[in-house]
Amino acid sequence: MVAEDISGEWVAIVNYGIMGIIQLGLPSTTVVDIDNTKALALYDSxxxxxxSLLSAKNHDYGEAWRDMRxxxxxxxxxxxxxxTKCIENNNGKTVASEGIDANYMDMVNYAVFALIKLTLENS
Known part of the structure; x- marks a missing residue:
């Protein structure tokens, strides 16, 4: 059995969240295959x-994430x-909630916080 580091799971959440946001921004008729240059540009954007969201929330909440387990x-x-599942089940309609993209962004940011915390704990 190979011991796997939990940080790989957090990296996967970051990448899948980013891919989900990119897919939400593409027309539903878009072919799944896009060239590498466009994919990297979408990823970087x-x-x-x-x-920017992470920085704004970090400023608003005073780095509270550092105290989280x-x-x-x-x-x-x-x-x-x-x-996100509830929004999807409701055909994208929300009553008092942010959209799917905002939830993906939050997931990415929590994963980034976890990765930072793991890095600090292991150094």
Whole structure:
């Protein structure tokens, strides 16, 4: 049995969240295959938007994430997944909630916080 580092799971959440946001921004008729240059441009652009959100929320909440336990990041991601499923089940309509893209961005940011925390703990 090969021991796997949990950080790989958080990296996967970051990447899948970014891919989900990119897919939400593409027309539904878009062919799945896009060239590497366009894919990288979309990825970098999406990362820029998410990074800005992370910075704004970090400023608003005073780096509260630093006091959170790793299990709290997991709980927050699971909550965002549940919200996303509810929005999808409601055909994208929301009453008092943010859209699917905002939930993906939050999942990415929680995963980034977890990765930072893991890096700090292991150094």
């Amino acid at each position: 999406t990362v820029g938007v998410i990074r 790793p299990s709290s990041y997991t709980d927050m991601v699971l909550t965002k997944i549940q919200r």
